[in-house]
Amino acid sequence: MTVSPMTMGLSGRLVAVTGGGSGIGRAICLALANEGAQVAVLDLDEASAQETLAGIAAIGGAGLALRCDVSDAESVEAAHAAVVGEAGHPEILVNNAGQLQRGGLADLPVQAWNDLLDINLTGYFLCSQIFGRAMLDTGHGTLVHVGSISAKEVIPLGGAYSVSKAAVTMLSTQLAVEWGPRGVRSNIIHPGFVRTPLSQAAYDQPGITEGRAALVPSKRIGEPEDITSAVLYLASPVSSYVNGAELIVDGGLGRNLMSQLPKTRTS
Numbered sequence: 151m152t153v154s155p156m157t158m159g160l161s162g163r164l165v166a167v168t169g170g171g172s173g174i175g176r177a178i179c180l181a182l183a184n185e186g187a188q189v190a191v192l193d194l195d196e197a198s199a200q201e202t203l204a205g206i207a208a209i210g211g212a213g214l215a216l217r218c219d220v221s222d223a224e225s226v227e228a229a230h231a232a233v234v235g236e237a238g239h240p241e242i243l244v245n246n247a248g249q250l251q252r253g254g255l256a257d258l259p260v261q262a263w264n265d266l267l268d269i270n271l272t273g274y275f276l277c278s279q280i281f282g283r284a285m286l287d288t289g290h291g292t293l294v295h296v297g298s299i300s301a302k303e304v305i306p307l308g309g310a311y312s313v314s315k316a317a318v319t320m321l322s323t324q325l326a327v328e329w330g331p332r333g334v335r336s337n338i339i340h341p342g343f344v345r346t347p348l349s350q351a352a353y354d355q356p357g358i359t360e361g362r363a364a365l366v367p368s369k370r371i372g373e374p375e376d377i378t379s380a381v382l383y384l385a386s387p388v389s390s391y392v393n394g395a396e397l398i399v400d401g402g403l404g405r406n407l408m409s410q411l412p413k414t415r416t417s
């Protein structure tokens with residue numbers, strides 16, 4: 151079958167990607183650069199952001215790399231000012247920087263709860279607000295948030311992670327409703343199992359890859375590149391009438407509960 155290439159309309163656009171130094175964020179940066187976008191790679195770890203930028207340069211792309219702690223308003227303001235000074239106002243923001251800190255709710259310290267929400271929830275809000283200002287002023291902008299299927303299917307003993315992802319789902323929806331009339335779209339994608347530095351320790355344990363893949367109707371663990379096409383779509387003007395949407399990219403994992411039931415004689 152011949153597939154015609156779709157023009158994504160991202161060429162020449164400036165996109166800021168948080169957590170762009172690793173895993174899904176890095177893959178998003180490279181995919182955007184491959185579409186001709188200019189990418190501002192923001193990460194807590196500046197060296198990893200620089201590595202992503204080197205990857206962008208290696209495929210002939212352009213961008214810049216900056217340290218940014220999304221949980222710290224001053225840091226986000228400083229990174230935003232640096233991006234604007236060097237490249238202009240980003241038209242698109244991909245909120246991706248996140249962490250997973252495990253813990254059971256019975257004895258999770260409130261500091262651990264707050265620290266995780268500061269990154270995974272407040273960080274998304276701060277970046278949306280600070281990078282969104284110029285979008286609202288110009289009446290033109292796009293927000294894409296990286297959520298998780300754990301917004302819907304809880305990770306037991308996963309600390310505040312699932313709560314943070316459920317909350318950013320509503321944040322995305324609220325932004326869509328409040329900012330849609332002002333020309334700014336907001337959508338969220340929910341990855342399932344993806345092999346990245348965040349999750350690699352689990353896959354290093356015997357049987358985990360096979361056991362998890364068996365639960366996925368597509369029968370494999372996702373790679374960061376599996377997530378990028380959904381982000382490109384939502385970042386692109388080809389999705390201009392998509393606003394307030396949730397796009398699940400999980401190989402069907404979240405829809406597979408019934409096949410896990412004990413088999414009866416008729417099933």
Ligand SMILES: NC(=O)c1ccc[n+]([C@@H]2O[C@H](COP(=O)([O-])OP(=O)(O)OC[C@H]3O[C@@H](n4cnc5c(N)ncnc54)[C@H](O)[C@@H]3O)[C@@H](O)[C@H]2O)c1
Pocket residue numbers: 168169170171172173174175192193194195198218219220221246247248249269273296297298299340341342343344345346347348349
């Ligand atoms: N890996 C998975 O299976 C999976 C599944 C669903 C959703 N996600 C989500 O995808 C996103 C990316 O995760 P990943 O798996 O690529 O993880 P990763 O650990 O490979 O990358 C996360 C990046 O975010 C950066 N970061 C962490 N805290 C930051 C902060 N305060 N400010 C700025 N940058 C910060 C890290 O330095 C790192 O470069 C996260 O939001 C995560 O919750 C991942």
